[in-house]
Amino acid sequence: MNPTETRKKGKGRNKIEIKRIEKEANRQVCFSKRRQGLFKKANELCTLCGAEVAIIVFSIAGKPYSFGHPSVNHVLQRFINVPSTSEARSAAATSFEPMNEELVYLCKKLEEERNKGRALKVAQKALSPVSNSFWWDINLNLMGMEELTEYEKVLLELQAIISQLAQQSRFHAPEALMRQIDGSYMAEVGEADYLLLKQ
Amino acid sequence: MNPTETRKKGKGRNKIEIKRIEKEANRQVCFSKRRQGLFKKANELCTLCGAEVAIIVFSIAGKPYSFGHPSVNHVLQRFINVPSTSEARSAAATSFEPMNEELVYLCKKLEEERNKGRALKVAQKALSPVSNSFWWDINLNLMGMEELTEYEKVLLELQAIISQLAQQSRFHAPEALMRQIDGSYMAEVGEADYLLLKQ
DNA sequence: TCTTCTATTCTTAGGTT
């Protein structure tokens, strides 16, 4: 053996510096091993400490992997609903745990609009027997200035009519509609309880 | 020393079994250490292998911690947009990486409804000068059967009127409205590029 | 409560099958 390089290429682990692995084969093997290690550590954290954890990993090839306890979905939903209060901010201040307030804000917006959208959905359902395209189901980004102003005009003209109608109507609808609404709501909100796969 | 129990309570690491730590103080210390370890491993995975990773952790006390590279938001957005194709399914089949298809489905729904909601938002804005409550901005879950059937009636009556109006109106709206719409859209969709905090 | 210490266990890089 070369005395200047005794036990290089031995069997045991070699020290590596933390920088991008250039050799693709090695990088891929390393990714696979370390991803498994990461998920195992996460699992132990959950079991030992009663923590809830979600991990999402994309390989360099773009393949997604995820770990979640009790489920990815559960943890993300919980994260989304974290109030952007001093508690969240103190977490954000800690050096290694940047609390993504932008995400929290974004997701809350989404949730709000989903709630509004629910009413819209029923409206669409109710109108669907007669017409298949609805005046409000428009991609505003595809509208030019002229279309947009027209659109506003329609809304303004509708306004008076709506306020009258809203106080007059009275009739009986089939139970089926309500079941439909409840059903679709449950399908969207209900959370599948994925079991943690033990190694 | 007791010969039957040589070197118990030494300084070095003792083997532990992976089950809930009952003593709260120990559990808390363990959580803190292992969370740091987990985030460090994640960071190494990103650097070594070019992976993108998001981790969200809730302590037993409910405090949220997160790690993301290039940002939690970026990775979640990417995860949400993963098509539920064979690729995602093959990832799901791997034993340790349950790809949460339910999540993907859910988030796509959210995104769709947000797009619908955008039209609704403009409608509300347009109508707001005259009235502060809108017929479509209703929490359906709070409605009883009677209210719900009334609501459907309103929509049905509106239907005929809408289809007429949609083909007639023509007028000019201020540019301000459009800017308002674009502005709010950007604020919701734009993605902040959080930098990974190196330890 | 938070650090630091350190013996021991755990992880994993590179090699082999």
Add this chain to the structure above:
DNA sequence: AAACCTAAGAATAGAAG
């Protein structure tokens, strides 16, 4: 390419400051 092997390095449980 996937699973196994080995020993060097890394993580950490429990104690001590």
